[in-house]
Amino acid sequence: MTDTSDISHIRNLLTQVQDPEVPVLTIADLGILRNVEFVDGVYEIQITPTFTGCPAMKAIEENISEVLVENGIQNYKVRMVMSPAWTTDWISELGREKLRKYGIAPPSQSTEEHLKAILTGKNKAVACPFCGSVNTRLTSAFGSTACKALHYCDHCRQPFEEFKCH
Amino acid sequence: MNTTTEKNSALFEYLLRLGDTSLILGHRLAEWCGHAPILEEDIALTNISLDHIGQARLLLDYAGKIEGKGRSEDALAYHRDARQFRNLLMAEQPNGDFGNTMVRQFLISVYNFHLYSALSKSADAELAAIAAKSVKEVAYHVRHSSDWLIRLGDGTTESHERVQQSINDLWIYVDDFFNGDEVDVLLMSQNIVPDLNAIRPLWNETVQLTMVKAGLQIPQVNSAMRTGSRKGNHTEYLGYILAEMQFLPRAYPDAEWL
Numbered sequence: 001m002t003d004t005s006d007i008s009h010i011r012n013l014l015t016q017v018q019d020p021e022v023p024v025l026t027i028a029d030l031g032i033l034r035n036v037e038f039v040d041g042v043y044e045i046q047i048t049p050t051f052t053g054c055p056a057m058k059a060i061e062e063n064i065s066e067v068l069v070e071n072g073i074q075n076y077k078v079r080m081v082m083s084p085a086w087t088t089d090w091i092s093e094l095g096r097e098k099l100r101k102y103g104i105a106p107p108s109q110s111t112e113e114h115l116k117a118i119l120t121g122k123n124k125a126v127a128c129p130f131c132g133s134v135n136t137r138l139t140s141a142f143g144s145t146a147c148k149a150l151h152y153c154d155h156c157r158q159p160f161e162e163f164k165c166h
Numbered sequence: 167m168n169t170t171t172e173k174n175s176a177l178f179e180y181l182l183r184l185g186d187t188s189l190i191l192g193h194r195l196a197e198w199c200g201h202a203p204i205l206e207e208d209i210a211l212t213n214i215s216l217d218h219i220g221q222a223r224l225l226l227d228y229a230g231k232i233e234g235k236g237r238s239e240d241a242l243a244y245h246r247d248a249r250q251f252r253n254l255l256m257a258e259q260p261n262g263d264f265g266n267t268m269v270r271q272f273l274i275s276v277y278n279f280h281l282y283s284a285l286s287k288s289a290d291a292e293l294a295a296i297a298a299k300s301v302k303e304v305a306y307h308v309r310h311s312s313d314w315l316i317r318l319g320d321g322t323t324e325s326h327e328r329v330q331q332s333i334n335d336l337w338i339y340v341d342d343f344f345n346g347d348e349v350d351v352l353l354m355s356q357n358i359v360p361d362l363n364a365i366r367p368l369w370n371e372t373v374q375l376t377m378v379k380a381g382l383q384i385p386q387v388n389s390a391m392r393t394g395s396r397k398g399n400h401t402e403y404l405g406y407i408l409a410e411m412q413f414l415p416r417a418y419p420d421a422e423w424l
Contacts, residue, residue, distance in 0.1 A: 052299055053220025082224070083295035085286075087302075111302060118279065118305040119372065140206045141306050142213035146220075150206075166302045 010043055010076075011036050013067050020059040021145045022163070024102040027060060031090030034081050043068075043076040048086045051146040051166060087111045088166045099163055100129045105151065107165040114165040126162050128153035136160075176352045177290065178233045179252065180359060182242070183396060185225030186253035189243055190404070191274060192218030193411055194261055203264055210310060214271070217303040224296045244415040248405045249398040256339035258404040265318045265325065266332040272311035273336060273373065277343050278304045280368040284360035293358065312376045319380025326381065334385045341391040343369070349396070 014036070015028040027033045027047070034046040045064055049057050061078050068076050088107040091099075096106035108126045109117065117123045125134040133155035140150045141164070148161045195215035202208035226239040256274055261267045282304055285297035318329040346362040353359040377384055392401070414421060 049224075049299075051217070051220065052224055052303060053216035053218075055216075082299075083291045085295045085298040114302065115283070115305055118308050140210060141310055142206075142210035144209075146213060146216055164306070166299075 007036050007038060007043070010045075010068070010073065013071055013073075014045065014064060017060065017063045017067055020056045020063070021147070022099070022102070022104065024098045025091075025095055027064075029092050029095035029098065031086060031092075032060065041075060043073065045076060045078045046081045047078060048081050050086055054146050056145075086166070088163065091163075103129050103160060104148070105129045105160060105162040107163050109165045111165060126151055128156060128158065129160055130158050131156040172352065173356065173358075174232050174234070176349045177293075177358065178229050179349045179396075180353055181225050181229035181232065181293070182252040183254075185222045185229055185242070186251050187257045187274070187278075188218040188225060189222035190251070190253040190407060191257040191271075192216070192222060193407055194257065194259075195267070195271075197261055198267065207264070211267070214307050214310070217300075217307070221296070221300045221303070224299075228292055228296065240415065244412045248400055248408055251398060251400065251404060251408070253395060253400075253404075254339070255342045255392055255395050255401055256336060258401060258407060259336065259339065260403055262332065263328065265314075265329040266336070268311050268314040268318065269329060269332040269336055271307060272315050272376070273340065275304055275307040275311055276372045277365070277369055279308050280365050280372070281360070281362075284365065288359065289357040308372075315376055315382065316380045319377075319382040329380075330382055333382060334387075337385045337387055338390050338392050342393040342395050345393045345396060347396055 011033075014033055015026055017027045017033075019025045019027060019030055019032075030050065032047050032050060034048050037044045037046070045068075047057075047060065047064070057080075064078055065076075068074075089111055091106065099106045105126050105128065108124045113124065126136050126138075127134050128136050128151075131153060133153055135155045136151050136153045138149065139152050139159065143150045143161055147164055147166065149164050150159065151162050152159050192215045195211050195218065198208065198211040198215075200208065202211055222243070223239050226242045230237040230239060230242055254274065256270060259270060261270075279301060282297040282301035286294050286301055288294040288297065315329065318325040320326070344362045344366045350359060350362060354361055374384070394400070
């Protein structure tokens with residue numbers, strides 16, 4: 001009993017699954033949900049890891065299971081897909097706007113710019129999510145979770161987090 | 167042996183080299199948890215540790231699949247002895263003081279940066295994806311450790327002397343980074359891995375750039391270089407790490423995270 005409408009139904013259910021660390025974003029906004037396919041009698045939910053050591057991946061898998069089971073879907077499995085590697089370039093424009101409203105600056109650079117900056121030392125200024133000023137400075141590249149860095153805005157005098165370019 | 171078996175056994179070896187370096191360095195950095203000089207550094211060192219453990223999980227999981235004997239990432243991490251580990255000798259060196267940890271991190275991170283950049287173009291799609299993901303994390307490790315090298319090298323007389331001493335001490339493990347063997351040759355012929363001889367000048371250039379900014383000198387030692395990680399010939403420190411890391415899963419083989 002499968003057709004494309006089942007798959008789009010499952011996909012719709014899963015777009016409601018939130019990221020455990022950044023609940024304002026769904027796994028669809030982040031680009032973690034890669035694909036839903038019907039393979040050998042089971043619905044295969046393909047997801048991709050974000051940061052390699054991100055402990056939230058386990059929670060995301062559990063949240064996916066919960067949503068599916070609640071909706072009476074038993075024949076599924078969650079498969080981790082590595083290639084192509086996830087990047088913050090895939091966060092949708094809507095996702096970036098949601099982040100800003102939540103008080104987290106979206107990634108300020110593309111992956112390519114980020115890797116180049118390591119060799120040149122030239123990083124783009126991060127705009128404050130509260131006042132929009134670029135008069136900000138990095139406090140620490142490592143924050144409360146693997147995906148966030150700490151900054152301080154010298155204009156509105158607020159500390160804020162940035163979703164790190166990955 | 168047919169060519170696929172040969173390729174897979176070389177790739178398994180190579181994945182252990184990458185995965186074990188991440189695992190052991192990640193474990194070393196985790197030793198700083200609760201001991202770093204300031205809170206932000208405690209968070210930074212454990213974040214970097216987490217990146218390394220995450221990379222190790224992906225690499226060892228893939229190594230187990232390539233080997234095809236049903237060994238999981240945990241089986242590889244917890245049920246091999248020192249002679250079977252393939253991590254770089256530098257990764258297992260003790261933390262020493264904070265500056266020493268930063269020097270070790272800097273030298274390995276710059277190596278990882280150039281190596282993973284090249285591996286992200288590997289003909290092996292899975293390895294390429296793991297490398298493409300890892301290099302973005304390594305970029306932050308390079309930046310963080312470079313910043314500290316400059317602060318300490320260009321800091322007080324004492325911080326300068328101590329960090330220079332760490333460079334002199336750790337430098338004997340640099341040749342080990344680039345000491346490729348028949349595994350590299352076989353995988354290079356299939357465009358799966360880069361030539362380490364081509365990585366070395368890139369590494370030199372990036373290291374030199376930060377050293378100059380930091381006012382630090384590259385030591386002139388050639389005779390006492392230690393190598394051997396690729397054959398499992400380690401320094402005495404690895405056994406102690408494994409004893410601590412492997413104790414629980416060996417004593418309680420059925421233990422599970424709940």
